[in-house]
Amino acid sequence: MLETFLVNILFLVFPVLLTVVFLDNIKESHYSLFLLFFSLSMILCMIYPIKLEIGFIFDLRYVPFIIVALYGGYKRVLPLYIILNMYRFFIGGDGFVQSFAFSTVILIALPMITHQFTGYNSRKRIITGVIAGVMTMLFYLLTLSSYFEKLTNEYWTLAFYAVTTHGIVIAINLIMIEKIISNIKNRENFLLGERLHVMSELSASVSHEIRNPLTVTKGFLQLLNVSKDITGEDKVYIDFSLQELIRAENILNDYLAFAKPQSEHMVHSDLKEETEYVKNILMPLAIFHNVEIVYVFSNSLKKRFDQNQMKQCLINLLKNAIEAMKEEGGTLYIQVIEQGKNIVICIQDEGVGMTKDEILQLGKPYYSNKKEGTGLGMLMVYGTVSKIKGKVDVQSKIGEGTTFTITIPT
Numbered sequence: 110m111l112e113t114f115l116v117n118i119l120f121l122v123f124p125v126l127l128t129v130v131f132l133d134n135i136k137e138s139h140y141s142l143f144l145l146f147f148s149l150s151m152i153l154c155m156i157y158p159i160k161l162e163i164g165f166i167f168d169l170r171y172v173p174f175i176i177v178a179l180y181g182g183y184k185r186v187l188p189l190y191i192i193l194n195m196y197r198f199f200i201g202g203d204g205f206v207q208s209f210a211f212s213t214v215i216l217i218a219l220p221m222i223t224h225q226f227t228g229y230n231s232r233k234r235i236i237t238g239v240i241a242g243v244m245t246m247l248f249y250l251l252t253l254s255s256y257f258e259k260l261t262n263e264y265w266t267l268a269f270y271a272v273t274t275h276g277i278v279i280a281i282n283l284i285m286i287e288k289i290i291s292n293i294k295n296r297e298n299f300l301l302g303e304r305l306h307v308m309s310e311l312s313a314s315v316s317h318e319i320r321n322p323l324t325v326t327k328g329f330l331q332l333l334n335v336s337k338d339i340t341g342e343d344k345v346y347i348d349f350s351l352q353e354l355i356r357a358e359n360i361l362n363d364y365l366a367f368a369k370p371q372s373e374h375m376v377h378s379d380l381k382e383e384t385e386y387v388k389n390i391l392m393p394l395a396i397f398h399n400v401e402i403v404y405v406f407s408n409s410l411k412k413r414f415d416q417n418q419m420k421q422c423l424i425n426l427l428k429n430a431i432e433a434m435k436e437e438g439g440t441l442y443i444q445v446i447e448q449g450k451n452i453v454i455c456i457q458d459e460g461v462g463m464t465k466d467e468i469l470q471l472g473k474p475y476y477s478n479k480k481e482g483t484g485l486g487m488l489m490v491y492g493t494v495s496k497i498k499g500k501v502d503v504q505s506k507i508g509e510g511t512t513f514t515i516t517i518p519t
């Protein structure tokens with residue numbers, strides 16, 4: 110029995126293994142391949158069931174099924190459901206109808222929680238997955254018990270083995286899957302961090318050089334614009350030029366309101382000075398857009414960082430928050446608190462909010478939904494935070510608002 114058990118474990122880690130070996134990235138386009146792996150693993154589990162000494166047989170076909178149902182929802186688990194029942198029909202024997210009914214119930218029940226499930230953190234996903242697996246088995250045993258006149262010792266032995274194996278196997282599987290996901294994420298973060306680093310170095314020096322000529326040009330154009338000697342047509346051209354110049358300036362502002370190139374200004378600070386400074390200079394913008402600012406500071410931890418960059422980063426976040434509320438106004442909450450050994454900056458607005466997809470786009474260069482937007486603000490934010498080994502978490506709901514939580518380890 111131990112041998113078949115081990116063979117089954119092999120079948121079940123097989124999709125995970127193939128994923129690690131052959132796919133170095135998890136993309137939407139890989140899903141058909143995943144489904145193939147998981148289907149294979151499901152069928153192998155059915156071909157080599159676990160035979161208990163007491164004469165009962167059970168198999169682990171529901172392990173891949175449950176995993177795909179939890180992570181993928183209805184759309185993804187449906188092919189597995191079809192394959193499972195086709196294969197079961199092909200094997201023949203009695204019990205097909207029961208198996209069909211049972212798998213249908215699982216098909217309907219489990220993907221109901223996919224939405225919450227994918228929003229959980231890794232640990233909660235593993236725990237939920239194990240609970241889902243155990244519950245599925247308990248439900249299975251419950252339906253099975255109706256075939257027994259009396260619940261014999263054998264039944265309880267089967268029950269014990271079925272429940273524990275499912276729990277353990279799902280736990281092993283989920284731990285591996287979660288580990289892979291986090292490894293891939295870490296690698297992506299690392300690569301992004303590298304890219305951001307290079308970009309910020311480069312852009313800092315370039316934009317400093319550009320700022321002065323830009324200011325001069327803008328000044329002369331503005332002078333020209335009020336001159337009486339120019340025709341209407343000329344004025345249109347000048348207006349266009351000014352608009353474009355303002356756009357270019359916006360880009361510089363998102364990046365370089367404070368930073369002087371190649372001159373880091375490292376400080377060891379609790380962030381009080383920086384947040385208050387930034388709050389004060391954004392006050393006029395907030396009042397203009399009917400935004401009230403609620404500011405809470407309660408932190409005694411200190412961290413070393415580049416002060417100019419940090420100010421810029423906070424400005425970009427707060428500006429976005431205020432801009433998100435510019436239609437209807439609202440309250441902007443700025444909190445700096447300590448949590449264990451971390452400084453946590455929490456910036457919450459009651460603005461337009463973002464969809465899940467929009468959140469994923471955040472920080473990509475030039476991603477902007479605004480007419481005058483640069484799409485560089487968040488890029489700078491992610492760059493700065495990753496430099497000091499911090500993390501940015503975004504929670505958002507359309508129409509309700511957005512919360513940015515920045516956790517900085519000290």
Ligand code: ADP
Binds near residue numbers: 425429430462477478
């Ligand atoms: P920009 O502000 O120039 O558009 P950013 O990189 O600062 O560029 O932001 C990118 C996009 O992210 C914005 O256009 C906006 O759609 C979205 N965004 C950022 N912060 C928020 C927020 N607090 N609420 C709603 N949307 C936001």
Ligand code: MG
Binds near residue numbers: 425428429486487
């Ligand atoms: Mg912005």
